[in-house]
Amino acid sequence: MMRARPLGSIHRGVAGFLVQRISSLYLAGFTIYLIGYLILRPVRDYGAWSAYFSSGAVRLAWGIFFASLLAHVWLGLRSIYMDYLHPTWLRFTVSLVTAFILIALAFWAAQILIRGVA
Amino acid sequence: MQQRTATRPVYLNLLLIRQPIGAIVSILHRITGAFLALLTPFALWALQASLESAPRFEQVRAMLSGGLGRAAVLLAVWLLVQHLYSGVRHLLIDIDVGVELHSARRSAWSTIIASVITVVLLGVWL
Numbered sequence: 001m002m003r004a005r006p007l008g009s010i011h012r013g014v015a016g017f018l019v020q021r022i023s024s025l026y027l028a029g030f031t032i033y034l035i036g037y038l039i040l041r042p043v044r045d046y047g048a049w050s051a052y053f054s055s056g057a058v059r060l061a062w063g064i065f066f067a068s069l070l071a072h073v074w075l076g077l078r079s080i081y082m083d084y085l086h087p088t089w090l091r092f093t094v095s096l097v098t099a100f101i102l103i104a105l106a107f108w109a110a111q112i113l114i115r116g117v118a
Numbered sequence: 119m120q121q122r123t124a125t126r127p128v129y130l131n132l133l134l135i136r137q138p139i140g141a142i143v144s145i146l147h148r149i150t151g152a153f154l155a156l157l158t159p160f161a162l163w164a165l166q167a168s169l170e171s172a173p174r175f176e177q178v179r180a181m182l183s184g185g186l187g188r189a190a191v192l193l194a195v196w197l198l199v200q201h202l203y204s205g206v207r208h209l210l211i212d213i214d215v216g217v218e219l220h221s222a223r224r225s226a227w228s229t230i231i232a233s234v235i236t237v238v239l240l241g242v243w244l
Contacts, residue, residue, distance in 0.1 A: 025209075045172070045175070073158065
């Protein structure tokens with residue numbers, strides 16, 4: 001039966017679909033880079049590890065990684081919530097809590113990456 | 119007359135349906151994704167601690183290389199590579215690569231086999 005479509009653009013899902021896929025490409029590339037790097041140049045001590053992280057390019061790559069990760073997590077969890085959490089109040093509450101946690105994680109990741117930049 | 123409706127099987131129950139391998143890999147993609155999401159705060163904590171100071175770095179390293187820590191790392195690696203491989207499979211299916219039933223089943227099995235091989239190889243290396 002025909003039902004009134006809730007308010008909002010009918011194209012909004014396309015953006016989420018694309019962000020989920022494009023972020024997955026960066027996450028896959030970064031994961032392969034990181035595993036390859038750690039195999040080729042194992043981190044021996046704190047000095048080597050903090051020297052690696054002192055590079056601006058490394059921090060930028062990690063920053064984009066965390067941004068992609070959190071966007072990807074949001075879209076993935078949203079899909080799970082839409083499929084399995086049916087009462088609107090429950091889906092709304094869980095989504096809201098998830099969103100706040102992901103925003104907090106984003107600030108935390110930014111703080112880790114920015115701290116110590118001379 | 120007997121009431122038989124009550125005992126009739128309900129085939130919309132996901133636990134009673136015999137799932138094809140594509141469905142199993144699909145639900146595995148979701149489960150591994152959800153667990154990886156839950157692991158994110160722990161990964162951030164480990165990264166922060168490892169960058170804080172030399173003693174903290176050694177503390178994190180000792181924690182991750184101990185018996186329990188090693189098992190946790192390998193489990194996390196399995197979650198990650200299973201999600202990565204089934205994710206690549208879904209992306210390929212998105213662009214119409216391997217959509218035929220035969221190749222879709224083969225690629226679904228391949229993600230599971232490849233993730234187990236990867237974990238074994240990394241387990242030997244770690």
